[in-house]
Amino acid sequence: MIVPFTPRTERRFIGKYRPKVDGREKASGRAVYADDLTLKSEFPGLLYAKVLRSPYAHARIRSLDLAAARAHPGVVDILTYADPDVATLKRTNAGWTDGVDTVSYRKMMWGTFRDRIVLGDTANWVGDEVGAAVVAETELAAEEALRLIVIDWEILPFVLDPFDAMKPGAPLVHPDITQDNIFPPDPFGGEEIFVDKGDVETGFADADVTIECRSVYHNATQASLDNWCCVVDWKEEELTVWSNSYAVDQTRMHVSQMLGLPLHRVRAISPYVGGQFGRGDTGDQPFFLFTALLSRRTGRPVKFRHTRRESFHDSRQPAIYTAKVGAKRDGTITAMHFKSVGNAGAYADHTMFALKYAPKEITEVALAHVPHVRFETKGVYTNKLPACMMRGVGNSQFNIIFGQIVDVLAERLGIDPVDLAVRNFGHEWESLPDPSLSRVLSEGAARIGWKEKRHAPGKGALIQGRVRRGVGFSFHPAWHAEWQETRRGKVQVSMTLNPDCTVLLAAPSVETGNGSNTCNVLGCAEALGFLGVGLDDIRWGPTVDTAVGLKDCVQTDSAVSYLQSEVMALAAVDLKRQLIEIVAPSLGVGEADVEIASGEAFAKSSPDRRVAVRDILLQGDLAPITVVKSRSPLSTKTGVPFIANFAEVEVDEDTGKVDVLKLVVVNDCGTVMYASGAEAQQIGGQVIGVGETLSEEIIYDPRTGVPLNFNWIDYRIPTMADMPDIEPVLLEVWKGAGEYGACGIGEGTVTCTPRAILNAVYNAIGVRVDEIPATPEKVLAALAERGGGTSKAESEAAS
Amino acid sequence: MAERAAAIVSTIDRSVPECEAPPRIVKFRVNGREVAFGPESGLTPAMTLAYVLREKLGLTGLKVSCDEGACGACTVLRDGKAVLSCMTLAVEADGHDILTIEGLAPDDPVVEAFAEQSEPGHGTALQCGYCTPGFVMTARALLDKNPHPDISEIKEALSGNICRCGSYQAIVQAVLHAAEKIEKRRRTP
Numbered sequence A: 001m002i003v004p005f006t007p008r009t010e011r012r013f014i015g016k017y018r019p020k021v022d023g024r025e026k027a028s029g030r031a032v033y034a035d036d037l038t039l040k041s042e043f044p045g046l047l048y049a050k051v052l053r054s055p056y057a058h059a060r061i062r063s064l065d066l067a068a069a070r071a072h073p074g075v076v077d078i079l080t081y082a083d084p085d086v087a088t089l090k091r092t093n094a095g096w097t098d099g100v101d102t103v104s105y106r107k108m109m110w111g112t113f114r115d116r117i118v119l120g121d122t123a124n125w126v127g128d129e130v131g132a133a134v135v136a137e138t139e140l141a142a143e144e145a146l147r148l149i150v151i152d153w154e155i156l157p158f159v160l161d162p163f164d165a166m167k168p169g170a171p172l173v174h175p176d177i178t179q180d181n182i183f184p185p186d187p188f189g190g191e192e193i194f195v196d197k198g199d200v201e202t203g204f205a206d207a208d209v210t211i212e213c214r215s216v217y218h219n220a221t222q223a224s225l226d227n228w229c230c231v232v233d234w235k236e237e238e239l240t241v242w243s244n245s246y247a248v249d250q251t252r253m254h255v256s257q258m259l260g261l262p263l264h265r266v267r268a269i270s271p272y273v274g275g276q277f278g279r280g281d282t283g284d285q286p287f288f289l290f291t292a293l294l295s296r297r298t299g300r301p302v303k304f305r306h307t308r309r310e311s312f313h314d315s316r317q318p319a320i321y322t323a324k325v326g327a328k329r330d331g332t333i334t335a336m337h338f339k340s341v342g343n344a345g346a347y348a349d350h351t352m353f354a355l356k357y358a359p360k361e362i363t364e365v366a367l368a369h370v371p372h373v374r375f376e377t378k379g380v381y382t383n384k385l386p387a388c389m390m391r392g393v394g395n396s397q398f399n400i401i402f403g404q405i406v407d408v409l410a411e412r413l414g415i416d417p418v419d420l421a422v423r424n425f426g427h428e429w430e431s432l433p434d435p436s437l438s439r440v441l442s443e444g445a446a447r448i449g450w451k452e453k454r455h456a457p458g459k460g461a462l463i464q465g466r467v468r469r470g471v472g473f474s475f476h477p478a479w480h481a482e483w484q485e486t487r488r489g490k491v492q493v494s495m496t497l498n499p500d501c502t503v504l505l506a507a508p509s510v511e512t513g514n515g516s517n518t519c520n521v522l523g524c525a526e527a528l529g530f531l532g533v534g535l536d537d538i539r540w541g542p543t544v545d546t547a548v549g550l551k552d553c554v555q556t557d558s559a560v561s562y563l564q565s566e567v568m569a570l571a572a573v574d575l576k577r578q579l580i581e582i583v584a585p586s587l588g589v590g591e592a593d594v595e596i597a598s599g600e601a602f603a604k605s606s607p608d609r610r611v612a613v614r615d616i617l618l619q620g621d622l623a624p625i626t627v628v629k630s631r632s633p634l635s636t637k638t639g640v641p642f643i644a645n646f647a648e649v650e651v652d653e654d655t656g657k658v659d660v661l662k663l664v665v666v667n668d669c670g671t672v673m674y675a676s677g678a679e680a681q682q683i684g685g686q687v688i689g690v691g692e693t694l695s696e697e698i699i700y701d702p703r704t705g706v707p708l709n710f711n712w713i714d715y716r717i718p719t720m721a722d723m724p725d726i727e728p729v730l731l732e733v734w735k736g737a738g739e740y741g742a743c744g745i746g747e748g749t750v751t752c753t754p755r756a757i758l759n760a761v762y763n764a765i766g767v768r769v770d771e772i773p774a775t776p777e778k779v780l781a782a783l784a785e786r787g788g789g790t791s792k793a794e795s796e797a798a799s
Numbered sequence B: 001m002a003e004r005a006a007a008i009v010s011t012i013d014r015s016v017p018e019c020e021a022p023p024r025i026v027k028f029r030v031n032g033r034e035v036a037f038g039p040e041s042g043l044t045p046a047m048t049l050a051y052v053l054r055e056k057l058g059l060t061g062l063k064v065s066c067d068e069g070a071c072g073a074c075t076v077l078r079d080g081k082a083v084l085s086c087m088t089l090a091v092e093a094d095g096h097d098i099l100t101i102e103g104l105a106p107d108d109p110v111v112e113a114f115a116e117q118s119e120p121g122h123g124t125a126l127q128c129g130y131c132t133p134g135f136v137m138t139a140r141a142l143l144d145k146n147p148h149p150d151i152s153e154i155k156e157a158l159s160g161n162i163c164r165c166g167s168y169q170a171i172v173q174a175v176l177h178a179a180e181k182i183e184k185r186r187r188t189p
Helices: A023-027 A065-071 A139-148 A199-207 A246-259 A286-298 A353-366 A395-413 A417-422 A435-448 A482-488 A516-527 A560-587 A613-619 A675-695 A753-765 A774-785 A789-798 B002-015 B049-056 B108-117 B132-145 B153-156 B167-189
Strands: A047-053 A058-063 A076-082 A129-136 A149-157 A193-197 A209-217 A231-233 A239-242 A267-268 A303-307 A319-327 A333-345 A374-381 A467-479 A491-497 A503-506 A594-596 A600-603 A609-610 A625-631 A642-652 A658-668 A725-731 B026-030 B033-037 B075-078 B082-085 B097-099
Touching: A023 A129, A023 B108, A023 B132, A047 A139, A047 A286, A058 A129, A065 A076, A065 A139, A076 A139, A076 A286, A129 A286, A193 A353, A193 B033, A199 A239, A199 A319, A199 A333, A209 A395, A231 A417, A239 A286, A246 A286, A286 A303, A319 A395, A333 A353, A353 A395, A395 A417, A395 A467, A395 A753, A417 A435, A417 A467, A417 B049, A435 A658, A435 A725, A435 B167, A467 A753, A467 B075, A482 A560, A491 A516, A491 A560, A503 A516, A516 A560, A560 A594, A560 A600, A560 A609, A560 A613, A560 A625, A594 B082, A600 A613, A609 A613, A642 A753, A658 A675, A658 A753, A675 A725, A675 A753, A675 B167, A753 A774, A789 B033, B075 B132, B082 B132, B108 B132, B108 B167, B132 B153, B132 B167, B153 B167
Parallel strands: A047 A303, A239 A267, A333 A374, A658 A725, B026 B097
Antiparallel strands: A047 A129, A058 A149, A076 A129, A193 A374, A209 A319, A231 A239, A231 A303, A319 A333, A467 A642, A491 A503, A491 A625, A594 A600, A600 A609, A642 A658, B026 B033, B075 B082, B075 B097
């Protein structure tokens, strides 16, 4: 039975179930993406670039012989590391942009780890862009030419495992940054022990019971369908870059600062983008730079696009977590000590964001009432695929241990994990129990049938002699309430009212699919309710162009759904004031006496005196009225709401296969901005969540460091046939600051899925699998460790 | 990867003696319109149908995402059957009818159903939209063959398409709604 969400406050547009504003355009195939926009027919003289990629996990180029490649038909130019254009480029870090906001080179967030050399001579993972880029008349000619470059490689020893990498004598990935592959302390993340509240030893001494757990999160990849591509046309007067970057402002800043052009000579344009999920999450990918340099050298527009294989250039930050937790017999947690090791791969990117920043935030918003908490971590370089953000940053990795300790501790104490959670967790601005967490968990429990379906671990009914069912859940504080977005600085929108009361909306934010454009159109109509503006009266465009001169609200943190609508609510106040000035003379009353509702202005003192705003404007000078509004996110500390996933699974004890039967996804949103879109995010996130938990995994050949499955046949993304029924539950319990007081939800829909499924697996078979993906092999190995097998367990139970 | 495959083919081509057969003209119909590729067109035997439709004919509704038959984003209809245009050589279209999403009527019931999908409990049938043309064409082929599919038949037919945004549940609903629309229009012409 479907229970639609009921809004706390009924509004005209916000919070409704309705089609996406771009539904028609996308369903008919008319929506244009970067690869569609940049056909050769649209760019006369277009050339194609391809970059050399390392076949070795760790190697240095001693020399290149380009003669055969240069002579290859169709080849126009080759750029190499020895070229002064390249050799003079500053070292960078792929984590440059994600202060969430556009930032300069100097202020880049992880400046301690400027480990990326654009087109350098050293490769740090198999697939690393290295050494040379070819530009040719066709993509094929460029690719063929790459294979004609004769390379003298110095093959270096490599390391894939972070524990091996920390051992003395291990191959060093970035010896200029660290002599033991362990990340040095950095200004944002701090020391290895980055949270040390109270004294954990005292907390453990106070405890009646202590438990220890370990969980392993692997590196899944974002797998957006829209392979990353760009066209750069560097003309004397201006460099233009069309791309599917999700952050055009940052692309402009990056190109400007790396290539030494003033901002007004760089123009970045992004149309619709086919999925983001955190991939690359920055505008500082080297391909923008060498494509630009090739355009300048050839005087022609140059296109660069990744193949699917090459699109495996980023992954979730893998982490191995251990935890020790102490509690009183009544379930009150006295101390928590978490340790993690993150495999950063070849470049630092946002590793420390994932390992430190996100867990630190957790301490504030979920562990505030636990007296003794310590977190420590090591980020470690290896010669694997760089790891970074993926639908969240560090949250999923932390949740897999967090949800485990709740389950394990509850079992040890003999209490329901729901009760254990509500007893202990909440943010520091509230007393316990946290109303959001209580409601999220009770709602999820009711929808999955928690009380009825849960049984002692491994003690459920045996179906068909080999299958067992179980239920589990995990929960997490949400993030991306307004106060967590203050790093963004100003959020900007422009609303132009035409004389006929139609609206030109400019709320720049690259539409990557999460529905923020629909939220913005709804927010605009809601804000202009006093003019009776409908959705069809608003013009918006999918293309974000820095030439417009408004900062794009970067598509991160799932927060764009409300950030720009909040600004529109303020812009509408300005607009109304201006309109009152214009219409007051027509009503023959003072401005203070004028009110506008449903498109009509009237005198408050005598409501019969009224005029249509549209009529007055059309009789006037016909100048559109433009309101540009900037507003920083409110820093009022409101805490955050909670999210939870509940899972029911079926485990085949003969084959080890886990089937998810049902998922319930509960999000307290503050305010639901767009109900159909929010439910699409809740349901949609489970493809990543279920994939990461059960089937998706990058597999390396340990002897060579070569990734073996950079394709979508062997890297297994769930299809329709693999997915369970998913029940989305939207709640409005918590409320943040601002008109709507909403909270981003998209990232959080994925966070709790792995642990919810793993806890359900434990409930089903009575043995833990705490390393994802929980493949049949791992489940069978765990069952073997349990011993006895089905029949013995059954016979024991029977005897 | 088409480029890689094409590269291999072109390498082989250079190693064999000049072909003596007269160059063929490849002809097929796209969305009802006849197209022909002669020797001057630059069409090579290694070019995929996806490449030719997108790059040479500008029909960019279909998307090339995995380029190896794993995701379905490039699905078009050949003589009414759904085919992966990234796994079909352009020369294999010779003499056939190709329908791309651009060839669907403006009021196509499948397109409408995908666009409108929004009722409670399922979300929208598309998010980023990159996989959508492929899903629409696969669904179109299914409904042409089986006008009243049940949920398991829909899942079976559409499980060759990947939606990373994860709108599968709503896509099933959209296909059910499309079937209803087709039925309704059939009854009230």
